[in-house]
Amino acid sequence: MTLKQTIEAYELLDSATVSGEAVAAALRERGLQPEVIPVQGDQGSTDFVSVVVPGTAGKQAGGEAPTLGIIGRLGGIGARPTAIGLVSDADGAITAIACALKLADMARAGDRLSGDVIVATHICPNAPTQPHDPVPFMGSPVDIATMNRYEVHPEMDAILSIDTTRGNWVINRRGFAISPTVKEGYILQVSPDLLRIMSVVTGRPPVVLPITTQDITPYGNGIPHLNSIMQPATATDAPVVGVALTAEIPVPGCATGASQIADIEMAARFCVEVAKAFGRDECAFYDAEVFERLVALYGSMKRLQTMGGEA
DSSP: OOHHHHHHHHHHHOSTTOOHHHHHHHHHTTTOOOEEEEEEETTEEEEEEEEEEOOTTSGGGTOOOOOEEEEEOOSOSOBTTTSOSOBGGGHHHHHHHHHHHHHHHHHHTTOOOSSOEEEEEEEOTBOOEEOOSSSOEEOOSSOHHHHHHHHOOTTOSEEEEEEEOOSSSSOOOSEEEEOOOEETTEEOOOOHHHHHHHHHHHSSOOOBOOOOTGGGSOTTSSOOOSOSTTGGGGSOSSOEEEEEEEOSSOOOTTOBSOOOHHHHHHHHHHHHHHHHHHHTTOOOSSOHHHHHHHHHHHOOOGGGGSOOOOO
């Protein structure tokens, strides 16, 4: 259960003055060594926070167990002064921080994972908002390329990208959903291992987030995107799966009072369970043989990870 850590993460971020250093202090109290990088953008500033939770056989210990990346993707945790309090878009950061706190508590209690886990997100309590159909979105003081630079680490062998995904009519279930795996411009089949873990965690049939080719191309190309959940896939060759916090109706990303603590807790618990299995090589994000066959038959799709070029 990650309820305690989820509530702690929520309360920590629910402040007009919260910073990356405040988050880092909470992580240091758990024995972790986080890194905070303040970045100034065109519309303000934000603090990028990342932390490694070392595994018993992970790379930090000189081992070969794979490293899972958990990225809390968002524009900002708050829209001050437009709105007071945590916005719906904050759920990615809340979930990621809850995961780091839970993994640290497990390690202190003697339950260390096999592989390393890298958790990354950013903290901005006063981000801008932006128009979007059917409901407004949160903007960000920095662009997506900057987010990817500080949140997508080369040591990550697979990535869970957590993002609030409520501002649409595409998915109408409350809770969380997972996307198909995206790797090097290919949208692959949904991982059976991740579907199994999700169903065990939720006690319900798994829910899959529909994504399109448009959604896996970089922001800034003039093409509509569902949201930024799949943007880490434009910056790595590692397989990426989106973990979407969802609702039954479109909810503005800049809405306050919209975070569902039980849904965030389930998403965090799912990520922790994936981390356990992935570090033991018991959870495959994709079928390597099928991927190699696709590339052999149809060639590289890496162009979809770039801004492309007009004819």
